[in-house]
Amino acid sequence: MQIEPQSAYILVVEDNLNNFLLITRLLAYLGVKQCEWKASGWQVLEFADSLPRVDLILMDIHLPEEDGYQALAKLRANSKFAETRIVAVTAEATDSNLQRAREAGFNGFIGKPLDPDRFPDQIKEILQGEEVWELG
Amino acid sequence: MTQQSVPVNHDAANQLNSKSVPSAGMRGGLGRTLLTALLLLSIVPLGLISFVAQSQGRSNLRRELEEKLDTIADLTESQIHNWVTNQQFILTLLSSSLQIGSLVTDSAASQAANLAAPNVDTNPLSPFDNPTLEPDKGEFAPSRSASCIDDEIAKAQAKNPAFIMLILLDQEGQVLAAHPSIAKDYAFPDLLQHRQLWLQADSALVQAFASHSDQIGSPTLALSQPLTENNWTLVALLDPHSLIQTVSLPRDEDIEIYLVLPSWQALGPRVVDVTHSGDQATDERHSSAIEKALAGQSAKAGYENYRGVPVVGAYHWIPELGVALMVEQQQDTALASSDDLAAVLIGAALAVALFTALIAAAVIRRITMPIVQLTATAVQIASGDLNQKVPATRRDEIGILARAFNVMTTKLRALYQDLEYQVREQTRQLREANAQLSYQAMQLAISAEVARVVTSILDREALLARVVELIRDCFQAYFVAIFFLDENSQWAMLKEGSGGIGNKLKSQGYRVDLNQGSLISQAANTLDPHVCAGADLDDYTDRQVFPHTCSELVVPLRIGQRRIGVLDVHSIHEDAFDGDELMILEILAGQVAVAIENARVYEREHQAVEQLREMADARRRFLSNMSRELRMPLNNIIGFSRVILKGIDGPITDLQREDLSAIHASGGQLLALINDILDVAQIEAGAMELSMHPVDLGEVAYSVIPTTNALLEGRPVQLCHEIMPQLPEVMADSFRLRQVLIKLLSNAVRVTQEGEIALFVHSNDQDVSIKINNTGVGITETYRKKVFDMFQELSQPGAITQSTGLGLRFSKEIIEMHGGRIWLENETGLTYVIALPIIDSEHSIHQDEQQ
Numbered sequence: 001m002q003i004e005p006q007s008a009y010i011l012v013v014e015d016n017l018n019n020f021l022l023i024t025r026l027l028a029y030l031g032v033k034q035c036e037w038k039a040s041g042w043q044v045l046e047f048a049d050s051l052p053r054v055d056l057i058l059m060d061i062h063l064p065e066e067d068g069y070q071a072l073a074k075l076r077a078n079s080k081f082a083e084t085r086i087v088a089v090t091a092e093a094t095d096s097n098l099q100r101a102r103e104a105g106f107n108g109f110i111g112k113p114l115d116p117d118r119f120p121d122q123i124k125e126i127l128q129g130e131e132v133w134e135l136g
Numbered sequence: 137m138t139q140q141s142v143p144v145n146h147d148a149a150n151q152l153n154s155k156s157v158p159s160a161g162m163r164g165g166l167g168r169t170l171l172t173a174l175l176l177l178s179i180v181p182l183g184l185i186s187f188v189a190q191s192q193g194r195s196n197l198r199r200e201l202e203e204k205l206d207t208i209a210d211l212t213e214s215q216i217h218n219w220v221t222n223q224q225f226i227l228t229l230l231s232s233s234l235q236i237g238s239l240v241t242d243s244a245a246s247q248a249a250n251l252a253a254p255n256v257d258t259n260p261l262s263p264f265d266n267p268t269l270e271p272d273k274g275e276f277a278p279s280r281s282a283s284c285i286d287d288e289i290a291k292a293q294a295k296n297p298a299f300i301m302l303i304l305l306d307q308e309g310q311v312l313a314a315h316p317s318i319a320k321d322y323a324f325p326d327l328l329q330h331r332q333l334w335l336q337a338d339s340a341l342v343q344a345f346a347s348h349s350d351q352i353g354s355p356t357l358a359l360s361q362p363l364t365e366n367n368w369t370l371v372a373l374l375d376p377h378s379l380i381q382t383v384s385l386p387r388d389e390d391i392e393i394y395l396v397l398p399s400w401q402a403l404g405p406r407v408v409d410v411t412h413s414g415d416q417a418t419d420e421r422h423s424s425a426i427e428k429a430l431a432g433q434s435a436k437a438g439y440e441n442y443r444g445v446p447v448v449g450a451y452h453w454i455p456e457l458g459v460a461l462m463v464e465q466q467q468d469t470a471l472a473s474s475d476d477l478a479a480v481l482i483g484a485a486l487a488v489a490l491f492t493a494l495i496a497a498a499v500i501r502r503i504t505m506p507i508v509q510l511t512a513t514a515v516q517i518a519s520g521d522l523n524q525k526v527p528a529t530r531r532d533e534i535g536i537l538a539r540a541f542n543v544m545t546t547k548l549r550a551l552y553q554d555l556e557y558q559v560r561e562q563t564r565q566l567r568e569a570n571a572q573l574s575y576q577a578m579q580l581a582i583s584a585e586v587a588r589v590v591t592s593i594l595d596r597e598a599l600l601a602r603v604v605e606l607i608r609d610c611f612q613a614y615f616v617a618i619f620f621l622d623e624n625s626q627w628a629m630l631k632e633g634s635g636g637i638g639n640k641l642k643s644q645g646y647r648v649d650l651n652q653g654s655l656i657s658q659a660a661n662t663l664d665p666h667v668c669a670g671a672d673l674d675d676y677t678d679r680q681v682f683p684h685t686c687s688e689l690v691v692p693l694r695i696g697q698r699r700i701g702v703l704d705v706h707s708i709h710e711d712a713f714d715g716d717e718l719m720i721l722e723i724l725a726g727q728v729a730v731a732i733e734n735a736r737v738y739e740r741e742h743q744a745v746e747q748l749r750e751m752a753d754a755r756r757r758f759l760s761n762m763s764r765e766l767r768m769p770l771n772n773i774i775g776f777s778r779v780i781l782k783g784i785d786g787p788i789t790d791l792q793r794e795d796l797s798a799i800h801a802s803g804g805q806l807l808a809l810i811n812d813i814l815d816v817a818q819i820e821a822g823a824m825e826l827s828m829h830p831v832d833l834g835e836v837a838y839s840v841i842p843t844t845n846a847l848l849e850g851r852p853v854q855l856c857h858e859i860m861p862q863l864p865e866v867m868a869d870s871f872r873l874r875q876v877l878i879k880l881l882s883n884a885v886r887v888t889q890e891g892e893i894a895l896f897v898h899s900n901d902q903d904v905s906i907k908i909n910n911t912g913v914g915i916t917e918t919y920r921k922k923v924f925d926m927f928q929e930l931s932q933p934g935a936i937t938q939s940t941g942l943g944l945r946f947s948k949e950i951i952e953m954h955g956g957r958i959w960l961e962n963e964t965g966l967t968y969v970i971a972l973p974i975i976d977s978e979h980s981i982h983q984d985e986q987q
Contacts, residue, residue, distance in 0.1 A: 018772045022779065029784040062764070091764055091771075095871045096827055113771030113807070116778035135871075 003127045005031040009053040010123075013038045013071065014060045014089070022114060023058065023089075030120040041066030045074045045081070054084055056126060059106070061090040061097070069104050076105050087126060089114075093135040102133070111136030167497075167504045174496035179489045186481035194474040198448055201470050202436040205391070206450040209436075209463040212383050212393055213452050219382045220456065223298060223359055223374055230292045231361040231370045234304070289313055298378040307367035357457065390469045392441075396426050396460045402442070425451050429460030438467065506534040510541055522549040575716045582610050582720065586727045596735035600632035603728055607705065608634040611717060615682065615706040617641070618728070619648065621660060621699060628656050628702060641681070654678070659690035659702050665722055666690045669710045682706055689713040691725040695733050703728060756823050763814045767807065774803040812942035815875075819949045826869035826953055830975060833904045834863045836873050837897045844881045844893070853888050857895040866904050866972040872950050877906070879943035880968050884910040887966065903956070905971040923960060924948040 010032055014020040020037055027035055038047050042065035048054050057075070061068035068088060075081040085108070088101040093111025101109050108131050110122055115136070122132045289302040304312040357374035383393060396402050425439040429451035436450035441464050448471075449464030468475075506526075513524045522545060528538035585606055593599040600618050608616040615637055619628035630646040632638065650657040655676040659666045668676050669687035677688055685706040693701040703725045707713070713721075777800040779785060781793060788796070818824045837859050844855055884893045891911030898905055924944050947970075951958040956972035 016768060018776075019768070022772065022775045025776075025779050025784055029779075029782070091767060095869075096825075113767065114775055116775055116782055116784075 002129055003055050005124060005127060006033055008032055008055045008127055009034040009036075009051065011036045011038060011048055011051065011054050011057045013041065013044055013057065013063065013068070015039050015063050016060075019060075019112070019114075022116075023119075026114070026116055026119045027123065030123055032123075040064045041068060041071040044071040045078055048075065048081065049078070054081070056123075057084065057086040058089045058110075059086055061088055061092060061101075069100075072104055072106065085126060087132065095135070098133060098135060108132040110134055166507060167500050170500045170504065171493065171496055174500075175489060175493055178492035178496075179485060182485040182488055186478070186485050190474065190478040190481055193477050194471055197471055197474045198438060198467075201448045201465060202438075202450065205448060205463045205465060206436045208391065208393070209450040209452050209461055212463065213454060213461055215383050216379060216454060216457065216461070219379050220357075220359075223296075223372070224361075226292075226296055227359050227361045227370065227372050230288070230302075230372075231363050234288060234363060234368075234370065298374050299372050300375045301373040303371040303373070305369045305371060307369075312368065390465050392447075392462075392464045394462050395454075395457075396430065396462060398430055398458060425449060426460060426462065429453055429462060503534075506530065506538060510534075510538060513541070513545075517545060517548070522552055575720070578610065578720070582606065582724060583727060586724060586731065589731070593735075596732065596739065597632070599731055599735055603731070604632050604634040604638065607703075607721070607724065611705060611707070611712070611721070612709075613705045613707045613712070614684065615704075617704040618693070618701060618732075619656060619660075619704060620701040621650070622647075625650060625660075625699075628660055631701065637681075646681070648678075655688055655690045656702050656704060659692045660699060663692045663694055663697070663699060665692065665718060665725075667713045667718065669713070684708055686710045687712050689718065689721060691721050693725055693729040693732065695729055700729060700732060752821065755821050759814060759817050759821060759823060763810075766810050766814075770803055770807050770810065774800060774807065777803065809942075812946060815946050816942050816949070819946070819953075824949075824953070826872060826950075828867045828869055828954075830865040831868040831870045831873065832863055832865055833868075833873075833906060833972065834859045834861070834897055836868075836870055836877065837895060837906065840874060840877045840881060841895070843878055844885065844895075847882055847885045848893070851885075851888075852890040853885070854892040855895065856892055857897075859895070859897040860899060863897065863899050863904055864974045866954075866956075867975055868954055868972060869950075873954075876947040876950050876970070877908075879947055880908050880970075883943060884908055884966065884968075891965075899974065901974075903971045903973045905969055907961070907967060907969050909965060909967045911965045924958070 005027075010027060012020055012023055012035060014023065014037070017039075020039075024035055024037075034053075036047075036051060038044055041063035044057075044059075044066075048057065059068045059071060063071070068090070072086060075084070075086065086106055087108035087110060088106045089110045089112065090097065090101075091112040093109075098109045098111075108126055110119070110132060111134060113136065122134065126132055289304065292299065292302060302313075306312050357379065359372040359374055361370045361372075362368070363370060380395070394402050423440060423442045425435075425437065426442065428435065430453070432453045432455070434450075434452040438446065438448045441447045441449065441462075446467045447464040448467055449462060451463070452461045454461055510526055513526050516524045524545065526538040526541050528535050528542060530538070586603060589599060589602050589606070593602060604616040604618060607613065613634075615634055617633040617638060618631050620631045621628055626649070627647040628650055630638075630641050630648075633641050633646075648654055648656045650660055653676070655666050655668050658676075667687065667689045673679075673685060673688060677685055682688075685708070687707050687710050689705045689707075689712075691703045691705075692699055693703055703721065705713070705721065777796050780788060781796050781800060815824070837857065841855065841857060848855060881893070881895070888910040893911075894907075894909045896905075896907040896909075898907075924947075948958050951970055951972070954972055956970060958968065958970045961967040961969055
């Protein structure tokens, strides 16, 4: 299912404000209008459930309270988010982590630091239904 | 003297031996054997001589008897002969008288009248008793008529009672006259059977025959006399009893004389008395002697008679009568005298034997007594009593034997005592050795146990508790304690004590002042063990705490000359620490000291290891935090400067773009530096983990070509590559390998201003090698060796600095973690070579194990 950036609802789970700001800048540059922010892994499911619509979740792995994997497991347990595109965005960009993310049920992997030159294109590809697995 | 002492000893010996060794048999054995032998030697010859003499006498007697009997038989035979001759003479006289008288044929009437008054009542008169008969007959003979014949016959018969019957036969055999007349009347056929015989006889025929006639009833002798004138024959039947009566019996009553007819009828003085049984006897008991006599033999012999009794006898055949004469005497009576002789002989032999036995017994007693005594003594010695002595008063061989025996006993006693002494001595030595051994064994056991405790218990508290319990149990002490000295050697602190007292004192923090003169302080200060017992303890021991102690031993615990404490042992026995205990406890104290020291060292090392582990963990945590905390702000700097440069936040001036570009580039360099440092630090900390997979190095090499080309953009440098197709796989972490290749290539890019950079990937049998060569500036030999050390490149002269110098270090570590090698080759410019081993089956297993 292809979604245009302008109509996409994106949830960013990221504990670092600067990182979130960088992501929002780049998403805005891409044309995304609806973007929500959750700063911890705690109650991500409840938060996402309260949103009218979620097309993509960009999930940091290293998070306070609950980490990205735990949050993912809860989301996937809910039928509403079973098929939702959830992409890991993490500074721990190694092959083993990429593999682990793939096995845990993520739909993609983008290593940090984010490359401002490539990130908008990566998001665009994901919204078009392609998978992105890149260490950085 | 010998005889006096013998019974005493002998009784003693018997009393003794009745308990242990049976000696009665031994004592009797020799005497009895000797006595038996002597008796046999004396009696057997006597018996033999007696027997020979007796049998000789017996046979002589028998021979004499036989001679005697034979003589009697001869005598009897001649008597019989006389008798027969006499009778024959009488008959001849009668016949003469009959011939002389007129021979008249008898008339039946007169005969009948004569016969009507039979007179058979004969007087048993012997012919010898009546010698006057012959003149009488002579008177009557001349003239007689036939009728007178009967009278004549009757008269003759009356005169001679031996004539049972007189019969006158004519030549025809007809009875002319007979007296008694019964002979005519009854014509007894048995009698007349023989008439022909009588007629044919020339002269007086004496014929014995048996008559079955009731009238006669006994054997009869017939005597015939022919009357020559008229051919008559006069026959007289004679009573054999009268014949027997004429036989003069010898005075010896035992001698039996009888006649036997061919019809086995017997006639005799005694036999006739028992005629009936005699008949039966001869019939039933077949006497061989009678048989032989009847067959005409005469002999003298010993045999069984008709009664089956063994007899000595003589038998003669008397042909003129046709009878057998038997003269017999029973053997037992006949030989009675010889039996008497035998009895005398036997009696004499017995008497001699008895006498011999008595003498022999006395002699044997004298000979055997010392031997018996010797035997008894020997038995006693055998039963272990070596104090026995045999009286040796005799001068003969037995005396010598006794003396030799006594000498032997004495020697044996000495030997025995010597042996006993040796055995006692050896037993004592053995016991000592045993005690020593058991001490050593105990010591070994405790030492082994302590050693086991020392090696198995590293916790010092548990070790000390176990050791004090062990020592208390082994030495039966009532209290064992271990004191440690404090740092200033002012106090000995109780660290561990056995039992309830120990726990109590430990909880009280019991301590002993080392400056006072207690046993503990002495031992601790002098480093020598101290023992105290009895009343002295009051000065050296804390009597309030240990009121029951009777002896105390304190052994210092030390390592070399360094004192660490004391081992204190209390006992309720005063002599508890004599000798061996002290030695063993000293050894134990040494072991305990070593154990305590070991425990202390172990604890220290354990703490050090723990500390190191914690430090390593902290370092790993720090690295992990650093990698995130350092990079995150740097990433923001790089990210936001790039966002601004891209114009996302709005238009910027050229100057701003220039400055922002500097910020962005510096950020990138800083990030690379930090990444390098963190990578190397991670490797140094052992925190680097490789994810190994089978990798085609050709693909890895291809994957870095675009990146390298990007780095070379705008420079007159060419990247050539030569990559072998179908390379064998190697085990590698492709991500880290790629990092290495990029670092090496970027190094090459940095040092190459113009020319070419070459990338070769080849393989041989063992490994795949990657060679990176550039035509840029080479390095000196000195640096060649150090190039892989950390930070070296920073001081590389002439190099374009943009490198941390950590890249080569990182590469070397990574390649070596792969089991590969990296080195520089001395070619133009700079040549790096990486060699990674090819996967073969063995190698892959090795790799798996490493993982």
